[in-house]
Amino acid sequence: MSNTESKKLELPSQVSNITVCVGDIEAGLLTHGSAHHFQPTQEALHVSLTMTRKGLDGYSSGALHPIFSQNLPEGFNRRFIAEKLARYAKVDDMYLLALQGDQGIGALSYQSDICLPELEPVALDDILSYSSASPLFPQLLEKYYLRNSLAGVQPKVSVPHSEVTTERTVEQRDIIVKTFDAEFPLLTVNEFVCMEAARWCGLEPPKTYLSKNLEHYVVERFDSTDAGVRLGYEDFTTLMKKPNDPDAKYSGSYEALLQATLIYTRSQIEVEKLYSYLVFNCLIGNGDAHLKNFALQYTANMNDIFLSPPFDITHTLIYDTIDNKMALKLANGKAFPDTATLLRLAEGKGYRIRNAREIIEQLADGIMEYLKQSNEVQLLQGLRESIESSVAQVTAKSMGITKLRRDRRKKYE
Numbered sequence: 001m002s003n004t005e006s007k008k009l010e011l012p013s014q015v016s017n018i019t020v021c022v023g024d025i026e027a028g029l030l031t032h033g034s035a036h037h038f039q040p041t042q043e044a045l046h047v048s049l050t051m052t053r054k055g056l057d058g059y060s061s062g063a064l065h066p067i068f069s070q071n072l073p074e075g076f077n078r079r080f081i082a083e084k085l086a087r088y089a090k091v092d093d094m095y096l097l098a099l100q101g102d103q104g105i106g107a108l109s110y111q112s113d114i115c116l117p118e119l120e121p122v123a124l125d126d127i128l129s130y131s132s133a134s135p136l137f138p139q140l141l142e143k144y145y146l147r148n149s150l151a152g153v154q155p156k157v158s159v160p161h162s163e164v165t166t167e168r169t170v171e172q173r174d175i176i177v178k179t180f181d182a183e184f185p186l187l188t189v190n191e192f193v194c195m196e197a198a199r200w201c202g203l204e205p206p207k208t209y210l211s212k213n214l215e216h217y218v219v220e221r222f223d224s225t226d227a228g229v230r231l232g233y234e235d236f237t238t239l240m241k242k243p244n245d246p247d248a249k250y251s252g253s254y255e256a257l258l259q260a261t262l263i264y265t266r267s268q269i270e271v272e273k274l275y276s277y278l279v280f281n282c283l284i285g286n287g288d289a290h291l292k293n294f295a296l297q298y299t300a301n302m303n304d305i306f307l308s309p310p311f312d313i314t315h316t317l318i319y320d321t322i323d324n325k326m327a328l329k330l331a332n333g334k335a336f337p338d339t340a341t342l343l344r345l346a347e348g349k350g351y352r353i354r355n356a357r358e359i360i361e362q363l364a365d366g367i368m369e370y371l372k373q374s375n376e377v378q379l380l381q382g383l384r385e386s387i388e389s390s391v392a393q394v395t396a397k398s399m400g401i402t403k404l405r406r407d408r409r410k411k412y413e
Contacts (some may be wrong), residue, residue: 075153106233188217201366285390
């Protein structure tokens with residue numbers, strides 16, 4: 001960014017005060033001095049399922065509160081934003097939060113001294129059909145990076161909704177565009193295949209798209225209703241009050257996820273839904289199903305709390321630089337489970353998944369059926385065979401001895 005552009009945007013050098021809103025209604029003031037302090041300004045609305053004390057007592061924390069830090073960018077996106085603004089601003093957690101404005105994931109929006117101009121959206125069809133020799137993703141990143149405060153380390157860009165006019169006017173939802181790098185070739189194809197397998201199995205993920213040149217994977221945002229009403233959103237790093245550091249999302253267990261879902265939703269149906277998600281991730285061979293890849297959503301009054309649709313699912317076992325363990329513990333270990341272990345997972349304190357075996361068998365059959373008819377799975381060499389091997393290993397009567405792969409690092413870090 002040039003100095004002229006910086007002045008035109010009138011970016012402050014730092015941000016120490018943010019007004020936090022639920023939708024368009026002010027809920028409190030977040031300040032940063034010696035500590036981060038959130039002071040509610042009304043009792044009717046809460047900003048988090050973990051911050052629901054009665055009265056107007058404030059919440060102080062050394063680090064930014066989990067509900068505010070959960071969507072801060074990591075890895076590539078964070079470095080990109082910090083480098084672009086290094087000469088003009090102190091880009092800390094408060095600054096990144098303020099940049100979200102009303103574009104962040106979930107119902108919360110943030111008002112501060114940062115005021116960004118409206119940008120013309122890019123149509124979904126233009127992304128999917130892009131064919132120029134000049135890569136599109138860097139252009140999207142350059143255009144939207146100031147609004148690109150998205151969690152995760154994979155390069156991604158949030159593109160706002162637009163009206164697409166053809167024979168009729170179609171409202172395009174907010175979308176997230178992802179690409180891949182040399183270390184994880186065709187990760188776009190991988191995620192598309194896994195998400196479409198989830199759809200085939202009836203797990204109802206958000207709509208996904210794969211560009212014709214395979215360089216871009218696109219997923220519709222699901223943090224608002226079809227009528228445009230924004231929903232509260234909290235991933236399980238927030239719900240389990242984990243710190244905002246890269247390793248925290250890999251601490252915990254899938255048993256604890258089920259227990260937390262029961263506590264917050266008080267619904268056997270939502271617990272069973274999460275159980276299906278966990279089984280699917282194990283079968284598909286997703287070793288990166290960490291705490292931030294599961295979330296609860298809710299209405300503004302928090303009376304209706306439910307599990308978010310499945311998202312960010314990839315078959316990690318095909319990449320040699322990623323370890324072949326799961327992201328979280330199951331039965332006190334991180335090895336991928338067999339059917340007996342998944343059946344034991346269905347028996348927890350306060351809940352019992354009575355049709356657990358049927359869920360496992362139906363999801364396994366569904367994945368295999370999808371792979372047989374999928375054209376996209378053939379685009380990444382070895383993907384179909386690797387997923388089939390993963391399904392077979394989990395559903396076998398006993399797990400065989402798997403050859404250990406050395407020199408692997410943890411997930412996408």
